[in-house]
Every structure is written in structure tokens, then in C-alpha cells.
Amino acid sequence: MSSYLVIALCAVVFLLVVANIRIVPQSRAFIIERLGTYCSTWQAGLHVKIPFIDRIANTVTLKEQVLDFPPQPVITKDNVTMKIDSVVYMQITEPKLYTYGVEAPMMAIENLSATTLRNIIGELDLDTTLTSRDIINTKMRAIIDEATDPWGIKVNRVEVKNIMPPEAIREAMEKQMRAERERREKILIAEGQKQSEILVAEGKKQAMILQAEAEKEAKIRKAEGEAAAIREVQSATADGLRVIKEAKIDDAVIKLRSLETLEKVADGQATKLIIPADLQNMAGVAASLKELVKN
Numbered sequence: 353m354s355s356y357l358v359i360a361l362c363a364v365v366f367l368l369v370v371a372n373i374r375i376v377p378q379s380r381a382f383i384i385e386r387l388g389t390y391c392s393t394w395q396a397g398l399h400v401k402i403p404f405i406d407r408i409a410n411t412v413t414l415k416e417q418v419l420d421f422p423p424q425p426v427i428t429k430d431n432v433t434m435k436i437d438s439v440v441y442m443q444i445t446e447p448k449l450y451t452y453g454v455e456a457p458m459m460a461i462e463n464l465s466a467t468t469l470r471n472i473i474g475e476l477d478l479d480t481t482l483t484s485r486d487i488i489n490t491k492m493r494a495i496i497d498e499a500t501d502p503w504g505i506k507v508n509r510v511e512v513k514n515i516m517p518p519e520a521i522r523e524a525m526e527k528q529m530r531a532e533r534e535r536r537e538k539i540l541i542a543e544g545q546k547q548s549e550i551l552v553a554e555g556k557k558q559a560m561i562l563q564a565e566a567e568k569e570a571k572i573r574k575a576e577g578e579a580a581a582i583r584e585v586q587s588a589t590a591d592g593l594r595v596i597k598e599a600k601i602d603d604a605v606i607k608l609r610s611l612e613t614l615e616k617v618a619d620g621q622a623t624k625l626i627i628p629a630d631l632q633n634m635a636g637v638a639a640s641l642k643e644l645v646k647n
Contacts (some may be wrong), residue, residue, distance in 0.1 A: 372401045374408070381447040383410040393447050412447040416508065419458060423516060424466045426473040428481055435516040436473065438465055440496065441509040449504030457503055461496065465510070468495045478521070485512050 375398055376382055382394040386406050401408070419442060423435035440461060444450045454460050472491050473481055481488070489510050497507035517525070 368403045369400065372403050372406075374399050374401065379414045381412045381414060382408050383412065383447055383451045385409040390448065390452065410447070410451040412444055412450055414444055414447075416441060416443040419461060419465075420513075421462050421465055423514070424469055426470050428473055428476060428478050430477040432478045432521060433518060434478075434481075434521070436469060437513050438469060438492070439511045439513050440465055440507060441511075442500070443506050443508060444504055445506045446504030449502065451504075453503035457500075457505065460503070461500065461505070464496055464499055465492065468492050478517070482515060482517075485515075488512050 374382065374394070376394050376396050378396045380396065382399070384391045384394060384401060384406050386402070390409075391406060419440040421438055421440070423437040425433060425435055427433050442461065450457060469488075469492060472488055476484065476488075489512060492510040492512075493507055496510060500507055
């Protein structure tokens with residue numbers, strides 16, 4: 353009978369031990385309380401708790417979590433009411449502080465995010481709010497991360513997901529953007545026409561310059577041709593004079609040529625005839641011709 357009792361006690365102890373064996377998965381932590389007070393934090397691995405004395409007070413995930421909060425109404429510095437929703441990327445770094453630091457940590461982060469967002473947007477006007485998302489994200493992350501340190505939470509990033517101005521503001525912004533696009537279009541058209549006129553004027557200018565250069569070149573070539581012709585005539589005249597000089601032709605021959613020219617002139621239809629002043633020397637010329645004939 354006693355043996356059965358021992359076996360039964362051993363079986364009960366074995367079942368109690370097996371029932372109190374816990375395996376903690378990776379990226380999770382268990383908070384253990386002993387007789388109602390914090391005892392330890394179990395990390396990943398195999399653990400055994402004392403029956404009826406230890407209990408698992410909380411199971412905490414150590415992975416990074418994404419908290420997507422609903423849109424929050426905010427008022428800008430220039431009294432424009434809008435809605436902004438944000439996303440918080442957070443991670444539990446101290447499971448003990450997370451368990452005992454604050455009641456309902458996720459709700460606390462949501463409320464803290466909403467109040468921080470209202471405070472930041474209240475210092476900015478509408479235009480700055482729409483164009484300064486990076487500034488808003490940086491300020492919110494710094495403020496929320498500092499506030500959640502006692503809760504064992506690390507805030508890695510805060511992102512403003514969407515900014516929703518009122519309908520009237522959106523219509524005014526659309527009209528403003530449309531007017532800005534039309535203004536840019538007119539500027540581009542005017543710039544295009546200006547460039548076109550400049551190019552046409554430049555083309556005419558270049559054409560006139562080329563025409564003037566062509567005329568200048570033609571005149572230069574013509575002048576060079578006339579100068580060359582004059583040089584050729586002068587050269588031929590000089591050659592003729594040089595030949596005459598080398599042939600030693602005297603005044604008699606020259607006077608004879610003058611008489612021949614006079615004869616050709618007189619043979620024409622001329623009504624007047626001019627006789628050289630030295631006609632009395634014709635006898636000398638004739639004598640000279642006879643001498644030339646004899647030679």
C-alpha cells in the first residue's frame with residue numbers, strides 16, 4: 353500500500369513539474385512574480401517555475417511594433433483646424449518597466465502622441481505644417497522617446513502619415529496651385545516667344561553680316577583685279593619703253609610715227625585738223641628716213 357502511495361506522490365510531483373515547465377520563444381520575455389512581487393524576467397529558453405508560488409505576470413514581445421493611431425484634430429498657429437494621423441514605431445527594451453511602469457502603455461503612447469502633435473502643430477502655420485513633415489517627425493520622436501523611457505519603451509521613428517485640411521482650405525489650395533501652374537505656363541510661353549524673336553533677330557543679323565562681308569570681299573576682289581590689270585598695263589608699257597630704249601630709236605622715228613598717225617586722222621571725217629607746232633622740222637624727218645632706208 354505504501355509503495356502505491358509513493359508511486360502516486362512521484363506521479364503527482366512529475367506532473368506538477370511538467371505542468372510548470374515553460375519554454376520562452378525567441379523575441380519574447382516572461383515576467384515572473386513570486387508571492388505577488390516581481391521575481392525575475394525569463395528570456396528565450398527553458399524555464400521551470402515553482403508551483404503555487406510563482407506565476408507568469410506578463411508576456412512581452414521584444415519585436416518592433418507599429419502603432420497606427422486614428423486621425424487627431426489639431427489647430428495651427430493661424431487657426432486652421434485639420435486632422436493628422438501618425439504612425440509610431442516602438443520597441444520594448446525593458447519588460448519589467450513596461451509591465452510595472454504605466455497602466456495600458458499603448459493607450460498612454462496614443463494619448464501622448466496626440467498631445468505632442470497638437471503642441472507642435474500649434475506653433476506652426478498652415479503652409480509650414482504642409483511642408484515641414486520632417487521637422488514634425490523629428491520633434492515628436494524626441495519628445496515621445498524621452499517620455500516613454502521610464503516605461504521601458506524605445507521609440508525608433510514617428511511618421512506623419514496623412515494631413516487632411518478642411519474642404520474649403522483644400523479648394524483654396526487647388527485654386528492657388530491652378531493659378532500658379534497657369535502663371536508658369538504663361539511665363540514659359542513668353543520665354544519661348546522671346547527666345548524665338550531673339551533667334552530670328554540673330555539670324556537676320558548674321559545674314560546681314562554675311563552679306564556685308566560678301567560685298568566687301570567682292571569689292572576687294574574687284575579692286576585687286578583692277579589693280580592687277582593696271583599693273584599689267586604699266587608693266588607692258590614699261591616693257592615697251594624698255595624695248596624702244598634698247599632699240600635706240602631716235603626722234604626721227606618718233607616723228608615719223610607721228611606723221612603716220614596724223615595721216616590716219618586726216619583720212620577720216622574730221623572737220624578740224626591740228627598740226628603739230630614743229631611741222632617745219634619735217635624736212636629733217638624725211639632726211640632721217642632716207643638715211644634709215646639706206647642703212
